[in-house]
Amino acid sequence: MTNHLLSADTQSLFDQYVVPNYGRYPINLVRGAGSEIWDSEGQRYIDFFPGWGCNLLGHCPPRVVEAVQKQVAELIHVPNTWLMESQGKWAEMLSVRSFDAMAFFCNSGTEANEAAIKLAKLHTSPERYKIISYTGGFHGRTFGSLTATAQPKYHEGLGPLMAGFEYAPFGDLEATRNLIDSETCGIMVEPIQGEGGINLPPAGFLEGLRALADEHELVLIFDEVQTGCGRTGEWFGYQHFGVVPDVLTLAKSLCGGIAGGGILTRRELAPSLRPGMHAATFGGNPIASAAGIATLETIEDEGLLQRASYLGEQFRTRLQQLQSRFEFIDEIRVAGVMIGIQLSVDGGPFVKACLEKGLLVNCTQGTVIRFLPAMNLSDDLFEDGCNLLESAFEQVAETLVTTHKS
Numbered sequence: 001m002t003n004h005l006l007s008a009d010t011q012s013l014f015d016q017y018v019v020p021n022y023g024r025y026p027i028n029l030v031r032g033a034g035s036e037i038w039d040s041e042g043q044r045y046i047d048f049f050p051g052w053g054c055n056l057l058g059h060c061p062p063r064v065v066e067a068v069q070k071q072v073a074e075l076i077h078v079p080n081t082w083l084m085e086s087q088g089k090w091a092e093m094l095s096v097r098s099f100d101a102m103a104f105f106c107n108s109g110t111e112a113n114e115a116a117i118k119l120a121k122l123h124t125s126p127e128r129y130k131i132i133s134y135t136g137g138f139h140g141r142t143f144g145s146l147t148a149t150a151q152p153k154y155h156e157g158l159g160p161l162m163a164g165f166e167y168a169p170f171g172d173l174e175a176t177r178n179l180i181d182s183e184t185c186g187i188m189v190e191p192i193q194g195e196g197g198i199n200l201p202p203a204g205f206l207e208g209l210r211a212l213a214d215e216h217e218l219v220l221i222f223d224e225v226q227t228g229c230g231r232t233g234e235w236f237g238y239q240h241f242g243v244v245p246d247v248l249t250l251a252k253s254l255c256g257g258i259a260g261g262g263i264l265t266r267r268e269l270a271p272s273l274r275p276g277m278h279a280a281t282f283g284g285n286p287i288a289s290a291a292g293i294a295t296l297e298t299i300e301d302e303g304l305l306q307r308a309s310y311l312g313e314q315f316r317t318r319l320q321q322l323q324s325r326f327e328f329i330d331e332i333r334v335a336g337v338m339i340g341i342q343l344s345v346d347g348g349p350f351v352k353a354c355l356e357k358g359l360l361v362n363c364t365q366g367t368v369i370r371f372l373p374a375m376n377l378s379d380d381l382f383e384d385g386c387n388l389l390e391s392a393f394e395q396v397a398e399t400l401v402t403t404h405k406s
């Protein structure tokens, strides 16, 4: 094994040379395998949040590693002025698993959403430019996606934002209807909100959006950057609801941990992204394509869609047991391996206690403990991780004596 710098030395490099736009734990992660990861001091962690949702197959999934190693020695990058067999094959694989869609590839979620926004504008008449999105949503950090992200904390100091974005409360059809006018071209929504706290859509909401989009000829965009590629137990989140979007955006887990993004669009809309109107230099490059194909093949061959659903139910059962023990757990929200624990108290101390015990988890919206575990998490690591979680909860509960039931 290579000699790694100790965390303290790496910290000093960051202090001196890296822009401080992230809150970072002072831990230097150096090696991962499946749902386990090690730091430079040799400490091992169970990872219930591998790669911020990007590592849907865990760390270093063997088939992705092999495909990338092979590809990188053959051809690293060629521009989209040429054909690439692997990009074509990858698009076909995504198409047959979705809605007979056509694909455009880019490198990240925010870029995928920018492409979708442009497509909605280009596909409708020129005077139509408004897009409706939802409170608590998250769509990315570039100006179009950022403006679509209806969370004021991300907008502070950055105005004026892009014109034409309007927000409705997530789940509110009536408010959506009231925002639609002759200038509206699209609706952008996560079928299940991720960053917003694993928020499931109320019954009939997505169906209602489809009906509104049809009635007013709007482009319905589902941001599946977090829900896509099998995380919820279906290839795509929309498949749980039987509501097919016009455009679907992907990134995070799309390439098994390698950077990659893309959109899937209904065939009829695709020609609106005509030559010259949009591009991504690295989009659909040979390495991302090879990794994307290997990711889909792994999920299929290892029966991981079923595994994701099964794990979701295991988590639900286990977390409901914790809920009956700890009064500060308000609600458990689960969609396959997309799991949120709604707390009535600050989630920060829980994340810290988990980390100290060797379990990596996330907290979003201040009070939601979020797991985006790998869909191939083993029974043993599920069990061990949940035990660490329980002991972390016990530890924090002692500091919250008033809310501890047993």
Ligand SMILES: *Cc1c(COP(=O)(O)O)cnc(C)c1O
Binding pocket: 107, 108, 109, 110, 111, 138, 139, 140, 141, 190, 194, 195, 223, 224, 225, 226, 251, 252
């Ligand atoms: C993470 C995320 C994005 C942004 O993806 P980036 O790759 O960071 O640009 C967009 N939408 C959703 C739903 C996400 O979870």
